[in-house]
Amino acid sequence: MHADSLRAKEDCSVPETLPSGSLPTGFRPDSARRRPTPSGRRTAVRGSLALSAAVLTVSVLSGCGSDTETAGAASANTYSVETELGTFEAPTDYERVVVTSTALLDSSVAAGVTPVGSPMSFAGLPDYVGLDDDSVTRIGDSDEEIDLESVAALEPDLILMNASSGAGLDDTLFDEYSDIAPTVPVVVGEQDPKGLAAQVGAALDRTAEMDEAAKAYESRAADLKARLADDPEAAKPVSQVRLRPDEVRVMMEETNAGVAMTDAGLTFAPPAEGASVGDGGYVETSLELLPGSLGDHIFVYSTEEGVVDEVADSPIWQSIPAVEAGNVHTVDFEAWMRGQGYLALNTVLDDIAAAYGKQLD
Known part of the structure; x- marks a missing residue:
């Protein structure tokens, strides 16, 4: 007081x-x-x-x-x-x-x-x-x-x-x-x-209630990790990409969604040679540099309406190996970027499960 x-x-x-x-x-x-x-x-x-x-x-x-x-x-x-x-x-x-x-x-x-x-x-x-x-x-x-x-x-x-x-x-x-x-x-x-x-x-x-939410999330993450363990596609490196009108950010492990991706057992593709991860847990790059720097599966989103569709039509994006293989997964930026809690983390788990054709309770 x-x-x-x-x-x-x-x-x-x-x-x-x-x-x-x-x-x-x-x-x-x-x-x-x-x-x-x-x-x-x-x-x-x-x-x-x-x-x-x-x-x-x-x-x-x-x-x-x-x-x-x-x-x-x-x-x-x-x-x-x-x-x-x-x-x-x-x-x-x-x-x-x-x-x-x-x-x-x-x-x-x-x-x-x-x-x-x-x-x-x-x-x-x-x-x-x-x-x-x-x-x-x-x-x-x-x-x-x-x-x-x-x-x-x-x-x-x-x-x-x-x-x-x-x-x-x-x-x-x-x-x-x-x-x-x-x-x-x-x-x-x-x-x-x-x-x-x-x-x-x-x-x-409400520490007890939050502990229960944490336990429920950790259980789901462990379940998904076990389901993905035998899937050769899930063993391939992944990337999390945020598209902006004037730049591209490759979001790494130490981001909100990166936490859930790591908990699910996914492995991130390393940053492009010479690139460094900034304080926000991402690598700032450009569309032109993406083809040789992304993983075999890409989870992509944007905070700006229409940007993902616009970039998806560009020849550079179409030349990315994961795009050519049909392994691009568009996800909700609210949960993947702005979400900071167990509801968002669980949503990321759901999106990962869907991307690999898994069923998650």
Whole structure:
């Protein structure tokens, strides 16, 4: 809980409303420095802050009789979440969760929690999460375009906020989110879907449920690996290719889908001679260099509509050995590239099984 909030409990002589910076909703670590908040971002949530401050005044004054009792009650109604950015408190009785990244949507659903709000592209929710678009409210078109007013209107009990590895709270919208509801940061973008799932499980206090999701995935991966072990086609090297209008990225093992491909026992074709794998787990190249650098099976996708079909008609693409052999498998970029959780990993397993003509439970 905020150090400011605790000091307020110690001094009960003046029954005044606490400033919004002292609201306990965010449960910000004492070691984290608050940064000035742009006035434009405050406007969206100002109404809810006034109500929260009024409620807090009552809560603080009613707790003045015994600091020990108040502290005990708080700990009974919250749980602690240790993150890369500090330790945060979240309410045990949450019912309405908002996630600020589609990467967090996957793992929330896998843990048995359907968020009331999430970013959503023009195409709607990713098919692989298994939710209808109208079951979740759009709070922005992407992770970088969150509408704070939409978040506040949903009256969440808990917010899971995406954060980049190495970032501090001052580099995020933690202050804005925590003025709306208790907020827990989750590090995304590390090409570590299993690690992200574990973070979300802890943030939702559903570690046991996430462990079950992990066990179910590992069992399916082991089953597929066993089924592919006797298939000579599956022993041949593979490639994962992301097509873009101006470049090609050959995605390697250390990517979200690469994790599932490796778990299924597939072997990646090595990067082209002289090429190196970047921090994102991919090799940046061009269409002209693909014919001699890809595996015998290619899993291909693009985030841009029509690009795969356009490239597929080019003479260079048609000259790639895997293309000539009919071993190109077009897959969903949402699960293969953006997906960061067990729902996406299971979808990748399904696509691999289909590519090799296997049945997977």
